[in-house]
């Protein structure tokens with residue numbers, strides 16, 4: 029009995045130690061990151077704060093250039109800004125009235141794509157760009173985050189899920 033208790037105490041101490049060091053690591057990583065948002069997948073520690081990659085809206089700085097890679101699976105993969113890097117079809121949180129650039133400059137396959145911005149009436153408020161397999165400057169759109177803007181998408185593959193949400197606040 030006494031022996032069992034001693035073992036449990038040791039185990040408890042070990043667990044406490046592990047939790048404490050995890051907390052220290054988490055504290056460091058959020059302290060070192062100026063914008064502190066949605067970068068839970070940056071360090072691969074998805075269980076730290078429960079953020080799944082891609083589902084949490086990522087706040088984008090006003091005026092930012094939002095760039096994607098077209099994947100061979102016909103999805104968008106975020107490249108920049110760093111908050112969306114590596115995320116599939118990330119949800120973008122934009123500031124109403126601000127202007128942004130959005131586009132893609134890399135193709136992970138040989139399939140051709142384009143990009144357009146849609147509002148909540150399913151009208152294109154920017155684009156579409158030409159459907160191409162080798163993206164250049166022509167695949168970058170400039171648009172204003174008006175209140176009805178809700179989605180970016182590749183039109184040929186929109187129904188396959190090559191799209192992401194935009195939240196304007």
Ligand SMILES: [Cu+2]
Pocket residue numbers: 098102140141142182183184185186190
């Ligand atoms: Cu596409």
